[in-house]
Amino acid sequence: MSVNHDDAPWPVREDLQAAHARAWRRLARAGTWFSGAERVAIAAEARQAQNCRLCRERSAALTPGAVPGRHDSLGALPLPQVEAVHRIVSDPGRLSRAWREGLRGQGLSDEQYVELIGVVATVTAVDTFRLALGLAPWPLPVPVSGAPSGYRPTGLDAGRAWVPMIHPKTVQPAEADLYAGSTGAYVRQALSLVPDEVRGFFDLVETQYLPAAAMRDYAREPRAISHAQIELIAGRVSALNQCVY
Numbered sequence: 001m002s003v004n005h006d007d008a009p010w011p012v013r014e015d016l017q018a019a020h021a022r023a024w025r026r027l028a029r030a031g032t033w034f035s036g037a038e039r040v041a042i043a044a045e046a047r048q049a050q051n052c053r054l055c056r057e058r059s060a061a062l063t064p065g066a067v068p069g070r071h072d073s074l075g076a077l078p079l080p081q082v083e084a085v086h087r088i089v090s091d092p093g094r095l096s097r098a099w100r101e102g103l104r105g106q107g108l109s110d111e112q113y114v115e116l117i118g119v120v121a122t123v124t125a126v127d128t129f130r131l132a133l134g135l136a137p138w139p140l141p142v143p144v145s146g147a148p149s150g151y152r153p154t155g156l157d158a159g160r161a162w163v164p165m166i167h168p169k170t171v172q173p174a175e176a177d178l179y180a181g182s183t184g185a186y187v188r189q190a191l192s193l194v195p196d197e198v199r200g201f202f203d204l205v206e207t208q209y210l211p212a213a214a215m216r217d218y219a220r221e222p223r224a225i226s227h228a229q230i231e232l233i234a235g236r237v238s239a240l241n242q243c244v245y
Helices: 014-028 036-051 053-060 079-090 097-105 110-132 173-179 195-208 227-240
Strands: none
Touching: 014 036, 014 110, 014 195, 036 079, 036 110, 053 079, 079 097, 079 110, 097 110, 110 195, 173 195
């Protein structure tokens, strides 16, 4: 399948086209803990969550736990994965440690949870870009056969967050690239239990937003709008999406 933004009403930078195409290829391939078919199913469920009656009712409630029910899912994923995808998409500002521990008790491992977040973030980023251009989302890719790698990095710290993360001070050579050229902020550490999800997510971030080296280089403006304009938009979007980074 050829994926591009040639149908956009305005020109789209070539590096954006390339980054989004890479993201779509990553969705289709086996990851670290999920097969390609499972990753595409997670992406499909992330889209489905936007049409879920239970998610709408929970989002409007004082607390999501006050609204019982069953998600309007596609039926391809286990229930703990469906719950994780739908809550991450529809009500991310009210996730809790107790909620996460409940999913772990139902069999959704920390590693699977982190990779699931990476997949949801990827499809959301590309779909939202298309939406902003007034375009329909791309068809999801056809899964590529292959087995998950099951790779678990060393140098993990399990005491600072809901899931283990790699601290910049304990990062090992195999993952040194995760924090190269950056301060190793928590937003970079968040998915580090599954290093390839950090790599994939920041491939999008540095193309859609700014490369790490350019973030504090105020002497030059690498985009069509200024640093100040970028941050104004980023702050507003973050507030609307309940992101408290």
